[in-house]
Amino acid sequence: MGARPIQVTSRQMLEPLYEQATGPSLNFLMDLIGRPTCSAWCWQDHSETVASAWFTSVGDEGELIDIRVAENKRRRGLGASLLRFALGELTTTGLAVCRLEVRQSNHAARRLYKGLGFEDTGQRSNYYRVQEGREDAILMAIDLKAILNS
DSSP: OEEEEOOGGGHHHHHHHHTTOOSSOHHHHHHHHTSTTEEEEEEEETTEEEEEEEEEEETTEEEEEEEEEOGGGTTSSHHHHHHHHHHHHHHTTTOOEEEEEEETTOHHHHHHHHHHTOEEEEEEEEEEEETTEEEEEEEEEEEHHHHHHO
């Protein structure tokens, strides 16, 4: 079990994670891979890809674009392990902060991010479309320099 970088040739092994998914499509994410501003890792359990995390960066700031854990592998710490690994890797590239946005109703993800040291930094009202109308996005960030010093 462990993390490995996602490459252009990784598409087939990622497809099961994105078959029924909401959020960014695998096509969108794979288009990012060839760009120097994208970093992405997947977590593998033997030959099965069970999680992925995608980031973009500009200057010393990064943004988590998507994190995904296979439905049958959730609540086992895989998302946290992958994010810890990825954030550690991002610190070596000179990133000082990593930002993200998350649906206000996604309490599990918000607990995950807070547990890793992300803090709420703002809100985008009515950002996401939902069946009932619109939902706010919660903005979060983590100081990666603090991770290095802890």
